[in-house]
Amino acid sequence: MIIEQPARFLRWLYPEAIWRMDPTVKAVYLTFDDGPIPEATPFVLDTLKRYNIKATFFVVGDNIRKYPELFQRIIAEGHRVGNHTYNHIGGFRWLSRNYLRNTKKAQELIESMLPAPRVPESLGEGQLFRPPHGWMRPLQYQVIRRKKYRIIMWDLVTRDYSKCLTAEEVLENVKRYARNGSIITFHDSLRSIEKLKKILSSAIEWLIAEGYEFRIFD
Numbered sequence: 001m002i003i004e005q006p007a008r009f010l011r012w013l014y015p016e017a018i019w020r021m022d023p024t025v026k027a028v029y030l031t032f033d034d035g036p037i038p039e040a041t042p043f044v045l046d047t048l049k050r051y052n053i054k055a056t057f058f059v060v061g062d063n064i065r066k067y068p069e070l071f072q073r074i075i076a077e078g079h080r081v082g083n084h085t086y087n088h089i090g091g092f093r094w095l096s097r098n099y100l101r102n103t104k105k106a107q108e109l110i111e112s113m114l115p116a117p118r119v120p121e122s123l124g125e126g127q128l129f130r131p132p133h134g135w136m137r138p139l140q141y142q143v144i145r146r147k148k149y150r151i152i153m154w155d156l157v158t159r160d161y162s163k164c165l166t167a168e169e170v171l172e173n174v175k176r177y178a179r180n181g182s183i184i185t186f187h188d189s190l191r192s193i194e195k196l197k198k199i200l201s202s203a204i205e206w207l208i209a210e211g212y213e214f215r216i217f218d
Contacts, residue, residue: 004157004177010134014141017151021181027213028182030055031154033084033130035188036063036070040196044188045077047200053214054078056152057188058130061086061106064113071113080216082128082152083107091136099140103129128152128217152217154185158203160192167198174203178212 011019021029030048032055035041041057048055057074059081064071074081086106091099107127129149134157136144144151156177160170178184186196207214 004159004173005155006134006153006157010153014136014151014153016145017141017153018183019153020155020183021215023179023181025213026180026211027215028178028184028207029215029217030184030186031058031130031152032056032186032188033058033132034060034063034088036067036074037188037190038067038070039190040188040193041067041070041074043193043197044186044200045073045079047196047204048079049077050201051204051208053204054080054216055214056080056082056128056216058082058084058128058152059106059110060084060088061102061109062088064106064109068113071110075114080128081110082130083110083149084130085132088132090133091131091140096137096139096143099137100143103144150217152183155179155182157185160195161187161189163191165195167195170195171199171202171206175206178207178210 006019021027030053032044035057036059057079059071083103083106086102089099089102094102127149129144130152134153156173158170158173159165174184186192186200
């Protein structure tokens with residue numbers, strides 16, 4: 001099993017989830033999970049702004065509650081947002097009814113903090129959801145799909161959160177595994193920020209040099 005790219009059996013488990021975008025188009029989709037937090041999100045936003053790149057932030061509801069100004073900045077700067085549950089909870093450790101309530105609570109907060117109308121460009125066509133850790137129980141998956149969420153997984157997880165990898169190895173993951181249509185996962189989190197400060201600009205510049213366009217989900 002290749003950790004950086006999801007194994008085939010995972011794609012079979014969640015067949016309606018989006019793992020990769022159009023493989024015929026030379027474009028990538030940058031995503032950032034677990035924020036917003038003041039120790040990491042401003043750096044990510046500053047870096048994206050410097051390169052005039054839009055990304056998708058899968059936000060944790062409780063972090064929005066604590067740092068509403070950061071959430072508002074994400075929206076104001078034209079980025080896409082998605083639901084990452086209210087408390088960053090793993091589906092296998094929670095009863096489905098509690099997991100779904102937690103997801104709903106996060107979505108209600110996200111939508112309550114958006115400027116009118118409630119479905120601006122930051123939400124695009126439909127709600128986005130990414131399960132923490134990439135796992136859900138079958139019932140959770142089916143219900144979330146019926147709620148009209150687009151479940152966004154990834155084609156390349158950089159593992160910027162890993163204590164076993166250096167910043168240079170995280171950058172090498174981007175260079176080795178990025179391809180047409182890749183959904184690339186970084187994290188604006190405490191575990192990742194020191195690595196991102198070292199290599200996020202380098203990763204973006206390498207992708208630009210390779211001819212990739214940067215897109216967000218419609």
